[in-house]
Structures are given as structure tokens and as C-alpha cells.
Amino acid sequence: DAGVTQSPTHLIKTRGQQVTLRCSPKxxxxxxxxxxQALGQGPQFIFQxxxxxxxxxxxxxxxxxxxxxxxxSSELNVNALLLGDSALYxxxxxxxxxxxxxxxxxxxxxxxxxx
Amino acid sequence: RKEVEQxxxxxxxxxxxxxxxxxxxxxxxxxxxxxxxxxxxxxxKLLMSVYSSGNEDGRFTxxxxxxxxxxxxxxxxxxxxxxATYLCAVNHYNTDKxxxxxxxxxxxxx
Numbered sequence: 228d229a230g231v232t233q234s235p236t237h238l239i240k241t242r243g244q245q246v247t248l249r250c251s252p253k254x255x256x257x258x259x260x261x262x263x264q265a266l267g268q269g270p271q272f273i274f275q276x277x278x279x280x281x282x283x284x285x286x287x288x289x290x291x292x293x294x295x296x297x298x299x300s301s302e303l304n305v306n307a308l309l310l311g312d313s314a315l316y317x318x319x320x321x322x323x324x325x326x327x328x329x330x331x332x333x334x335x336x337x338x339x340x341x342x
Numbered sequence: 343r344k345e346v347e348q349x350x351x352x353x354x355x356x357x358x359x360x361x362x363x364x365x366x367x368x369x370x371x372x373x374x375x376x377x378x379x380x381x382x383x384x385x386x387k388l389l390m391s392v393y394s395s396g397n398e399d400g401r402f403t404x405x406x407x408x409x410x411x412x413x414x415x416x417x418x419x420x421x422x423x424x425x426a427t428y429l430c431a432v433n434h435y436n437t438d439k440x441x442x443x444x445x446x447x448x449x450x451x452x
Contacts, residue, residue: 258438260438260439260440262440267444268444269346269429269431269442269443269444269445270386270429270440270442271442272439272440272441275438275439282438283437283438283439285439315383317385317386319440321438323438329373329374329433329438330376330388330391331388331438331440332388333378333385333386333387334385335384335385336384336385338383
């Protein structure tokens with residue numbers, strides 16, 4: 228049973244650039260959530276995708292956008308990168324309905340460094 | 343005040359000790375509760391969901407106190423391999439947004 232996968236594992240960008248991170252959910256899951264985790268902090272919710280639409284959004288600027296594809300995989304895009312965007316970006320997958328519906332499973336993350 | 347609060351620790355305990363962490367939440371609409379374990383520079387891994395009746399998984403016991411709005415995690419017979427950061431997370435009714443605490447760091451020494 229394939230777990231959540233993310234790519235790339237590490238990324239170094241400079242201020243002002245744009246980045247795209249990718250996530251494939253756990254087999255059988257249909258919902259993808261994205262989180263940002265700064266050093267020493269807990270993960271912060273960015274947004275969630277279900278049925279190819281953004282269902283919920285956290286307190287992040289419009290520079291953060293996403294997409295979900297028909298196969299449930301997802302992308303997170305960040306434009307005009309700032310130094311403060313350096314963090315571990317985590318993707319979590321879940322089921323929208325069913326007994327385990329509110330349980331989220333995380334991928335290994337993408338560590339983004341902005342110079 | 344943060345919506346989910348944890349003592350950051352570190353908790354330094356010897357092998358075999360029993361250690362307990364608490365996590366308080368401020369929003370009474372919180373519906374589901376979880377403990378995650380996170381090793382250094384790795385992703386959070388689900389340790390256990392927390393149910394109203396409490397639940398146990400081997401050496402780990404989780405409890406929920408809705409009246410006082412906190413959840414707890416008890417680890418018995420600590421192992422060196424239990425050294426990690428333990429994150430609590432809650433979500434609200436009708437949302438799937440997990441809100442995390444900053445985590446409690448546990449260090450088990452020989």
C-alpha cells in the first residue's frame with residue numbers, strides 16, 4: 228500500500244523565484260492538504276483540495292496557490308518567494324468520507340530553502 | 343493565546359520511566375484529536391487518535407477531557423527510541439483543517 232509521496236525532497240531557490248511542489252496521496256485517498264512547518268513550530272495549514280477544488284484555506288497570502296488533478300495528486304505553487312517561506316512543506320492525505328475520514332497521513336515533506 | 347498549546351519541554355527521562363504530556367485547546371468546537379510523533383527533520387507520523395473514552399496502544403495511552411479542554415498522552419516504560427517531538431492536533435466540527443501545537447520534545451536517556 229503506497230503511502231504519501233512528495234517531490235522534490237529538497238529545493239533551494241532565491242528570493243523572487245517561483246516554486247512548484249508535488250504530492251501523491253496515499254492509495255485510496257481523495258483529499259490532499261498542504262502544511263508549512265517552520266523550524267521549531269508545528270505545521271500550519273495552507274489549504275486543502277478535494278474534487279479538484281480548494282475546499283478550505285488557512286491564513287496564507289495569494290502567493291500560495293494549488294491544484295488537484297483527476298488522479299487526486301496535487302501541486303503547491305509559491306510565487307515571489309520570500310526568505311520567510313523557507314520551511315518544510317508537508318502534504319497530508321485523507322478520505323473525505325468513511326470511518327477514518329478525519330485522519331490525515333503525512334508525506335516526507337519538501338524542505339525549501341530561500342536564499 | 344494560541345489555539346492549541348503544549349509545553350515545549352524538553353522532557354528528559356531515563357529508560358523505563360513513565361512520562362505524560364498534556365495539550366490544551368481553546369476552541370470548544372474542536373471535534374477530533376490526535377497525537378503525532380515527529381523525528382528530527384522528518385514528517386509527523388500518526389501515533390494515535392484520541393477518543394472520548396480514551397484509548398490505549400501498547401505502552402501509549404491517550405485521554406480526552408472535554409470539560410477542561412485538554413488531551414493527554416502517557417508513555418509507560420520509555421524506550422530510547424521514544425525520543426522525538428510529540429505534536430498534538432485538533433480539528434473542528436465540519437472542517438478538515440488540523441491545528442497543531444508546537445510540540446513537546448522528549449529525550450529518553452540510558
